[in-house]
Amino acid sequence: MHLSSSGTAALPPAPHFPAAPPSRALQLLNRPISPFGAALLAALWIAGIGNLALWRSMADLPEVANARGLAFGIGFGVAIAAIHVALFSLLAWRWTLKPVITLFLLAAAGGAYFMLSYGVVIDRSMMVNVLLTDGREARELLSLRMLGALLALGVLPAALLWRARIAWTTPLRQLRQNAIVFLASCAVLASAGGLFFQDLSATMRNHTQLRYLVNPLNSFYALAIVGRQPVQRSGVAVLPLGEDAHLPALAAGAKPPLMVMVVGETARADHIGLNGYARDTTPRLGSEPGVASLRNVWSCGTNTAASVPCMFSNLGREAFENRPANTEGLADVLQRAGYAVLWLDNQAGGCKGVCDRVPKVDYRALQAAAPELCQGDECFDEVMLRGLDERIARLPAERRARGVVVFMHQMGSHGPAYYLRSPARFKRFTPECTTNALQQCAREQVVNAYDNTIAYTDHFLASTIDWLKTRQAQWAPALVYVSDHGESLGENNLYLHGLPYRFAPDVQKHVPWISWFSPQFERQSGVSTACLKAKADERLSHDDYFHSALGLLNVQTRVYEAARDIGASCRAAT
Numbered sequence: 001m002h003l004s005s006s007g008t009a010a011l012p013p014a015p016h017f018p019a020a021p022p023s024r025a026l027q028l029l030n031r032p033i034s035p036f037g038a039a040l041l042a043a044l045w046i047a048g049i050g051n052l053a054l055w056r057s058m059a060d061l062p063e064v065a066n067a068r069g070l071a072f073g074i075g076f077g078v079a080i081a082a083i084h085v086a087l088f089s090l091l092a093w094r095w096t097l098k099p100v101i102t103l104f105l106l107a108a109a110g111g112a113y114f115m116l117s118y119g120v121v122i123d124r125s126m127m128v129n130v131l132l133t134d135g136r137e138a139r140e141l142l143s144l145r146m147l148g149a150l151l152a153l154g155v156l157p158a159a160l161l162w163r164a165r166i167a168w169t170t171p172l173r174q175l176r177q178n179a180i181v182f183l184a185s186c187a188v189l190a191s192a193g194g195l196f197f198q199d200l201s202a203t204m205r206n207h208t209q210l211r212y213l214v215n216p217l218n219s220f221y222a223l224a225i226v227g228r229q230p231v232q233r234s235g236v237a238v239l240p241l242g243e244d245a246h247l248p249a250l251a252a253g254a255k256p257p258l259m260v261m262v263v264g265e266t267a268r269a270d271h272i273g274l275n276g277y278a279r280d281t282t283p284r285l286g287s288e289p290g291v292a293s294l295r296n297v298w299s300c301g302t303n304t305a306a307s308v309p310c311m312f313s314n315l316g317r318e319a320f321e322n323r324p325a326n327t328e329g330l331a332d333v334l335q336r337a338g339y340a341v342l343w344l345d346n347q348a349g350g351c352k353g354v355c356d357r358v359p360k361v362d363y364r365a366l367q368a369a370a371p372e373l374c375q376g377d378e379c380f381d382e383v384m385l386r387g388l389d390e391r392i393a394r395l396p397a398e399r400r401a402r403g404v405v406v407f408m409h410q411m412g413s414h415g416p417a418y419y420l421r422s423p424a425r426f427k428r429f430t431p432e433c434t435t436n437a438l439q440q441c442a443r444e445q446v447v448n449a450y451d452n453t454i455a456y457t458d459h460f461l462a463s464t465i466d467w468l469k470t471r472q473a474q475w476a477p478a479l480v481y482v483s484d485h486g487e488s489l490g491e492n493n494l495y496l497h498g499l500p501y502r503f504a505p506d507v508q509k510h511v512p513w514i515s516w517f518s519p520q521f522e523r524q525s526g527v528s529t530a531c532l533k534a535k536a537d538e539r540l541s542h543d544d545y546f547h548s549a550l551g552l553l554n555v556q557t558r559v560y561e562a563a564r565d566i567g568a569s570c571r572a573a574t
Contacts, residue, residue: 031165032165032166032167033164033165033166033167034166034167035092035097035166035167035168035174035177035178036085036089036092036177036181038097038098038101038161038164038166039084039085039088039089039092039097039101039181040081040085042084042088042101042104042105042157042161043080043081043082043084043085043088044081045105045157046080046081046084046104046105046108046215046216047077047078047080047081047084048077049112049153050105050108050109050111050112050153050215050216051077051080051108051112051213051214051215052112052116053111053112053115053116053213053215054210054213054214054215055073055077056116057207057209057210057213058073058076058203058210061203061207063199063202063203063206064203068199069199071196072196072199072200072203075192075195075196076192076196076200078188078192079188079189079192079193080214080217082185082186082188082189082192083185083189083217084104085181085185086181086182086185086186086189088100088101088104089178089179089181089182089185090178090182092174092177092178092181093174094166094168097166098161098162098166101158101161102158102161102162104216105153105154105157105158105161106150106154106155106158107215107216107219107220108153108154108215108216109149109150109152109153109154109155110150110154110216110219111215111216111218111219112149112153112215113146113149113150113153115213115215116149117145117146117149117437117438117439117495118416118438118439118494118495118496119488119492119493119494119495120494120495120496120498120499121209121212121213121218121499121500122212122213122215122218122219122222123212123218123222123500124222124225124226125301125302125303125305125306125498125500125501126222126303126498126499127219127222127223127225127226128226128303128305128306129303129304129305129498131226137348137349137414140415140416140417140420140436141416141436142436143435143436143437145437145440146437208500208502208503209499209500209503212500238325238326238327238328238353239325239326239327239328240327240328240332241314241327241328241329241332241333241559242314242328242332242333242336242337242555242557242558242559243336244556244557244558245333245334245336245337245555245556245557245559246337246338246555246556246557247337247338247339247402247403247554247555247556248554248556250402251524254476254524255474255475255476255520255524256400256401256402256403256404256474256475256476257403257404257405257475257476257477257478257521257524257525257553258403258404258406258468258471258474258475258476258477258478259403259404259405259406259477259478259479259480259552259553260406260408260464260468260477260478260479260480261405261406261407261408261479261480261481261482261549262407262408262410262461262464262479262480262481262482263308263407263408263409263410263482263483263484264410264412264413264457264481264482264483264484264511264512265304265347265409265410265411265412265413265414265483265484266412266413266414266415266483266484266485266486266487266497267412267413267454267457267483267486267487267511267512268483268486268487268507268508268510268511268512269295269296269297269483269486269510269511269512270507270510271450271451271454272293272454272512272514273285273286273454273458274286274291274293274512274514275293275295275512276295279429279451281451281454281455281458282454282455282458283455283458284458284459284461284462285458285461285462285514288462288465288516289529290516290517290518290519290522290529291465291514291515291516291529292514292515292516292529292532292533292536293512293513293514293536294512294513294514294515294532294535294536294538294540294566295536295537296510296536296537296538296539296540297482297510297511297512297513297540297541297542298509298510298511298539298540298541298542299311299483299484299485299486299508299509299510299511299541299542300317300320300541300542300543301317301484301485301501302485302486302497302498302499302500302501302504302508302509303484303485303497303498304347304349304352304484304485305352306485306501307484307485307542308351308352308354308484309329309352309353309354310542311482311484311542311545311546312329312330312331312354312545312546313327313329313330313546314327314329314546314547314559314561316543316564317501317541317542317543326353328357329354329546330354330545330546330549330550331343331354331355331357331358331405331407332357332358333550333555333557333559334405334549334550334553334555335357335358337553337555337556337557338399338402338403339399339402339403339404339405339553340392340395340396340399340400340402340403340404340405341358341359341404341405341406341407342358342359342360342361342391342392342395342404342405342406342407343355343358343359343360343361343406343407343409344360344361344366344384344388344391344406344407344408344409345360345361345362345363345366345409346363346366346379346381346383346384346408346409346410346411347363347409347410347411347414348363348377350362351409355407355409359395361391363377363378363379366379366383366384366386367379367383369383369386369387370383370386370387373386375420378411378420379411380411380421380422380423380456380460381408381410381411381412381456381457381460382459382460382463384408385463385464385467388406388467392404392406403475403553404475405553408464410457410460412453412457412483413450413453413454413457413487415436415438415450415487415495415496416436416437416438416495416496417435417436418432418433418446418449418450418452418453419432419433419434419449419452421452421453421456422452422453422455422456423456426452426455426456426459427452428451428452428455429447429448429449429451429452429455430448431445431448432445432448432449432452433445433446433448433449434449438490438495438496439490439493439495443489443490446489446490446495447489447490450487450489461479461481461514461516464479465479465516468516468518469518472518472520476518476520476521476524477518477520477521478515478516478517478518478521478525478552479515479516480513480514480515480549480552481512481513481514481515482511482512482513482514482542482545483511483512484511485497485508485509485511486506486507486508486509486510486511487507487508488505488507488508489507491505491507492505511542513540515529515532516529517529524554525551525552525553525554525567525571526567526570526571527551527552527567527570527571528570531567531569531570531573532566532567532570535566538566540566543564544564544565544566546564547560547561547562547563547564547565548564548565548566548567550565551565551567551568551571552567
């Protein structure tokens with residue numbers, strides 16, 4: 001033992017151990033990777049994991065149920081990867097490569113989650129939905145399942161990418177390498193296309209929905225289309241419509257009309273009790289004299305942003321989709337004719353431009369007027385009846401003397417949180433799905449929650465009719481209810497709505513059209529409930545909405561087309 005100068009025992013020097021070699025995984029992570037390697041790994045991840053919805057859909061096709069079909073699927077995957085490598089090679093520079101690949105990874109993760117969870121596809125209309133979705137609607141889509149998917153499919157690979165060391169070279173050499181990679185990727189793409197051209201052509205022709213599943217290229221393409229063909233937005237100048245619109249003088253003994261036009265939300269015709277649904281979801285309307293339900297009505301689109309501007313237009317679906325410019329709509333023409341027009345909106349998403357030039361009350365003002373009918377920042381549709389007399393009284397007196405048209409834009413059956421759309425006393429069908437992650441619930445629970453929203457709409461419409469009845473001494477009241485689009489409730493693993501119109505299932509396009517006319521309104525309009533009931537199974541559509549409204553309200557204008565007025569034949573028969 002050695003003693004230190006202070007007399008204490010000196011400790012022996014600590015033994016030296018060599019540092020443990022880094023693990024094989026860490027060695028691989030720390031090893032520099034070429035820009036081409038990073039682009040290739042990201043492209044393979046996106047083509048494989050990011051396109052699980054595409055591969056799931058292709059696996060169900062009879063065309064791929066053999067060896068050639070398997071080879072085609074592999075070739076298709078190689079082609080998708082090659083496209084991404086080609087795109088990445090164009091931006092394979094020190095300050096752009098990682099941000100660009102990160103954007104693609106996150107977009108692919110989001111697209112994959114929604115396509116796998118709800119069976120939707122990403123096209124122009126769906127991108128419009130995304131761009132016009134308000135914060136409240138967006139919150140309903142959030143879930144732990146979504147967070148986990150985004151972390152696993154997007155954030156994790158992006159984090160690994162940013163941790164990786166990229167072996168950059170001189171700009172000139174990098175340019176040469178990028179060009180070589182781009183040309184090689186194009187060669188691979190051309191080879192895959194040449195080998196499987198017939199299979200690709202036939203498959204895409206017979207199953208057009210597949211092109212909307214190529215993720216995330218579908219999202220970027222849809223965004224580009226929206227940029228080239230922007231949707232109508234608030235504040236954008238539009239062309240006038242029906243500048244000659246006017247009202248004839250009221251006949252002796254006639255009363256000014258009081259028309260409530262309810263724009264429904266996400267109601268499908270086959271879940272309406274009046275239309276023969278096995279469940280009586282419309283008991284109050286079913287017992288109401290003067291109610292007629294048209295059972296064969298088809299929407300302009302499969303989402304609100306497409307359907308509402310279209311149904312308020314005079315053009316019809318096909319012409320509306322190809323319109324060269326935005327024009328005014330039904331609310332504008334009614335106001336120009338001389339009616340007092342009022343728009344009540346119980347949706348944060350708004351009226352999609354159709355109410356921009358008429359008096360309106362948004363959901364915040366409705367909430368302030370009747371907070372007891374609200375939960376958080378959302379209100380039940382009955383809130384639109386609160387204070388309605390006072391709101392009408394504030395409209396110009398000279399217009400009220402000619403008649404009043406009140407538009408009510410429902411929250412209705414908006415998903416995925418159907419359980420939030422109906423008060424507790426209207427939850428007749430149980431158990432409900434009480435989450436926005438519909439795929440986690442049994443389909444029966446999803447249907448129960450949805451049917452409860454229809455039952456509440458029945459109550460809301462019947463309550464509106466009751467309110468109208470009490471105004472018959474002064475007015476000739478009437479109500480027309482038409483939903484904007486339908487909804488998928490798990491059929492074929494599809495949920496919600498918004499699929500491209502040409503291959504969307506009928507349940508997203510088949511909508512209810514319900515009317516109630518007071519005896520006075522029937523006499524003045526010449527359209528009887530009995531006549532409408534005789535048209536119950538006649539094929540009709542949103543194309544008829546604009547012209548039918550003008551006909552019912554006796555608006556005289558050159559833009560009116562009697563052939564699209566469902567009540568024209570009723571008046572001709574009287």
